[in-house]
Amino acid sequence: MKSFKNHLSLVIAxxxxxxxxxxxxxxxxxxxxxxxxxxxxxxxxxxxxxxxxDKKLIVNNSLIATINEISPDGVIQRLNNGMSKKNMELLKLxxxxxxxxxxxxxxxxxxxxxxxxxxxxxxTIQKVETFSKTHxxxxxxxxxxxxxxxxxxxxxxxxxxxxxFKELRIWQFKHNERMNIMGLFGAPVWLRSAVLFRLAIVDAxxxxxxxxxxxxYLAATPWIAQELNNIGISIxxxxxxxxxxxxxxxxxxxxxxxxxxxxxxxKEEV
Amino acid sequence: xxxxxxxxxxxxxxxxxxxxxxxxxLSIDSGSFxxxxxxxxxxxxxxxxxxxxxxxxxxxSLVVGGVELRGVSSSKLNFxxxxxxxxxxxxxxxxxWTIEKNIMLPLIINGYDKVVTQNQVDSLLKHVKxxxxxxxxxxxxxxxxxxxxxxxxxxxxxxxxxxxxxxxGNLDDYSSQLxxxxxxxxxxxxxxxxxxxTHHIPxxxxxxxxxYHIEFGAIREII
Numbered sequence: 001m002k003s004f005k006n007h008l009s010l011v012i013a014x015x016x017x018x019x020x021x022x023x024x025x026x027x028x029x030x031x032x033x034x035x036x037x038x039x040x041x042x043x044x045x046x047x048x049x050x051x052x053x054d055k056k057l058i059v060n061n062s063l064i065a066t067i068n069e070i071s072p073d074g075v076i077q078r079l080n081n082g083m084s085k086k087n088m089e090l091l092k093l094x095x096x097x098x099x100x101x102x103x104x105x106x107x108x109x110x111x112x113x114x115x116x117x118x119x120x121x122x123x124t125i126q127k128v129e130t131f132s133k134t135h136x137x138x139x140x141x142x143x144x145x146x147x148x149x150x151x152x153x154x155x156x157x158x159x160x161x162x163x164x165f166k167e168l169r170i171w172q173f174k175h176n177e178r179m180n181i182m183g184l185f186g187a188p189v190w191l192r193s194a195v196l197f198r199l200a201i202v203d204a205x206x207x208x209x210x211x212x213x214x215x216x217y218l219a220a221t222p223w224i225a226q227e228l229n230n231i232g233i234s235i236x237x238x239x240x241x242x243x244x245x246x247x248x249x250x251x252x253x254x255x256x257x258x259x260x261x262x263x264x265x266x267k268e269e270v
Numbered sequence: 271x272x273x274x275x276x277x278x279x280x281x282x283x284x285x286x287x288x289x290x291x292x293x294x295x296l297s298i299d300s301g302s303f304x305x306x307x308x309x310x311x312x313x314x315x316x317x318x319x320x321x322x323x324x325x326x327x328x329x330x331s332l333v334v335g336g337v338e339l340r341g342v343s344s345s346k347l348n349f350x351x352x353x354x355x356x357x358x359x360x361x362x363x364x365x366x367w368t369i370e371k372n373i374m375l376p377l378i379i380n381g382y383d384k385v386v387t388q389n390q391v392d393s394l395l396k397h398v399k400x401x402x403x404x405x406x407x408x409x410x411x412x413x414x415x416x417x418x419x420x421x422x423x424x425x426x427x428x429x430x431x432x433x434x435x436x437x438x439g440n441l442d443d444y445s446s447q448l449x450x451x452x453x454x455x456x457x458x459x460x461x462x463x464x465x466x467x468t469h470h471i472p473x474x475x476x477x478x479x480x481x482y483h484i485e486f487g488a489i490r491e492i493i
Contacts, residue, residue, distance in 0.1 A: 178364045184322065186351030187379045189344075268324065 007203055010255075013164045014207035017254065018247045020156040022215055026237055027149045031142055033233040035106040038138065044101040045070070046119060047127040051097055057122075063103050063115055070098035096126060109136050164258055171196060172262045183268055193263040200255035208248040216240060272300040274431055274463045275321065279330035282313065282320050290316045292487035293330065298480075300430070301461040303454070305471050307492075308484035314467040317484065318435050321465065322354055323347045335430055352380050355424030355462075357434035357449075361416045363408040369419050370395070370404040376427040394422040397452065414445025421452050431463045432456060438468075450475070 046052075046067075054067035072095050076088060083091070107115065112135065116128045179192040215238040218224060224237065277296040283289045290313040298304055308314045319325040320332060323339050332339045337350040355376070356362075363372045373394055377387040395401045398418035400411075408416050417437060424432050434453065438446035454477050456462040471481065481492040 178366070181362050181364055182375065182379070183348075184324070184351060184356055184362070185376045185379050186348040186354075187375075188348055191379065 007199070007206065009167050010164060010200070010203040011207045011210070013160045013167060014204060014251045014255070015210055017157050017160045018207060018211040018251060019214075020153040020160075021250060022211065022238070022243065022247065024149055024153040025243070026235075027146065029235040029237075030228065030233055031146055033228075033235040034142065034231065037232045039103055039106040042103065042106060042131075042135070044103070044115075044131075045129040046099040046101055046125055047129075048097045048099065048122075048124045049126055050124055052099065052122070052124055054099075057119075061115060061118060063105075063107060063111060064101055065104045066102040068100045068102075070100055072098065106139070107135075109139060161254070161258075164254070165261075168196075168200070168258050168262045171199065172266065176266070179266060180268060189263060193259070193266075196259050196263060197256065200259040201252060204251035204255040205248070208244065208251050211247050212240070212244045215243065273333075274298055274300040274302075274335060275465075276333045277330065278332075280320070280327050280332050281329035282316050282325055283328050284316075284325070289328070289487060291320075291484070291489070294487070294489040296482065296489050298463065298465065300463055301457070302463055303457045303477055303479040304463075304465045305479055305481045306465065306467045306484065306489075307469065307471065307481065310469075312484045313487065314484055315435055317489070318433050318465070318467045321431075321433055322351060322356055352376070352427075353430045355427070355429035355432040357417070357420050357424045357432065357437045359436040359439045361408070361413075361420045363416055363419055363423075365408050368405050368407060369400060369411070372408065372419055373422045373426055375423060376429075380427050382427070390426055391422075394426060397425075398422045398448065412445075414441045417441055417445060418448060421449055425452065425456055425462075428460060429462060431465065434464070434466045436468055437466065438472075446472075 051069075052067075057067060058064050072092060075095070076092060079091065109132070112130050112132065116130055119125050119128050175193075175196055178195070182192045219236075219238040228235065275296060275298040277294060279293045279295065280291060281289050281293055282291040294317075306314050306317065316325060320327060320339065321334055323334075323342060326342070327340045330340070335350055335353055337346055339347075339350075342350075364375070367375075370391055373391045374387055377390060382390070391404075392401070395404055398421060400415060400418055400422070403411060403415065408419065411419070417440075421437070424434070432453065437449050437453070441449065450472055453464050453466065454475070457464045458477060471479075482489050483492050
């Protein structure tokens with residue numbers, strides 16, 4: 001029971017680190033997914049005096065994915081009240097050209113500003129409509145959400161690392177006597193501290209395995225996928241291989257690092 | 271005869287406190303049995319600690335088993351300690367290990383084969399009359415029994431030198447006699463050098479021994 005309790009305190013601390021890390025990754029993926037969706041639905045409208053060389057424009061601007069001319073027929077139809085066919089054709093010729101520019105990814109306000117500037121430098125382009133007000137608000141909201149989650153995750157991690165450190169200090173105190181006795185018989189540092197490292201690694205594995213179970217369950221829970229679908233996001237909540245290996249790597253590295261820190265700080269009693 | 275310990279102008283102190291042993295000279299032959307006596311606080315245990323490198327000399331030279339302990343590196347100190355057997359007054363047994371595992375400790379550290387280790391432990395448990403207690407933990411034994419375990423551990427790897435700090439200080443007559451018999455046996459049969467720090471030299475010692483006394487920071491031989 002006592003040994004179980006000893007394991008539990010470090011496992012819970014590691015678990016909270018892994019939980020905040022994976023939560024951060026999920027939020028990051030959700031934001032990326034949402035940005036992808038926004039990019040799909042987002043377009044700039046460019047007004048030009050005459051037909052523009054779309055191929056050249058795409059080559060010169062890495063952000064632009066496609067350029068499609070918007071047909072003026074819809075506008076002309078609304079104006080055709082009593083207008084002769086000849087006048088209609090004339091009107092068609094005098095109207096400026098409208099283009100819809102699709103972008104490769106959802107741009108930051110700075111990227112958007114730079115693109116607008118570049119486009120307006122072309123003599124044929126008269127106006128660029130970026131719908132920046134809506135765009136900026138959405139983008140800033142996303143960034144704010146990401147920052148809040150990052151600050152939260154980092155805070156949880158720092159507090160948890162401090163807790164782990166305290167826990168390992170208790171371990172050191174507990175293992176000090178054995179480490180000293182082993183040292184008196186010439187045991188090298190690695191042998192003296194083997195138990196400490198073994199405990200740290202075992203706890204890291206247990207914490208990773210528990211995280212695996214929790215996130216696999218969450219990933220298989222229909223309501224989370226449903227919630228994400230509702231806002232048009234389809235992401236991998238938990239990759240059983242990649243995410244698990246990442247969690248295992250983080251927890252084992254962290255445990256080994258902290259255990260090594262404790263061992264290096266150990267002084268032989270005189 | 272080979273010298274297992276050579277101390278020249280040896281001075282010992284804890285951190286920057288008052289010097290406990292001052293400019294002492296000591297030369298101990300390999301295979302000898304040595305008693306070091308002195309009043310409480312005279313520096314007997316301090317001297318013993320310096321012999322296994324827990325306390326470094328602040329002055330002079332101290333060579334144990336061919337290793338100079340002044341400014342010794344941790345790897346050299348580990349090398350020396352692997353060849354020492356130490357018996358403490360407070361036993362210093364690992365509480366969460368069984369008696370058997372405690373005795374195995376120096377054999378594990380010295381990389382002995384599993385079968386050899388087990389045979390050696392069985393034989394030692396028989397010698398210290400604790401064969402039936404092998405699976406027990408130190409706190410389940412009496413003080414005398416714990417010291418016998420510590421004695422078995424000190425003998426396990428056939429060390430060149432056994433250092434014993436008041437090994438019978440708190441023990442009953444039966445356990446004390448058993449400890450002295452084991453120390454005498456190791457000295458006689460295995461030619462192990464034995465250094466015992468004690469208040470009283472037992473009256474019934476069967477072997478020849480040397481006696482050093484510590485007083486006012488100086489070590490002198492009593493002839």
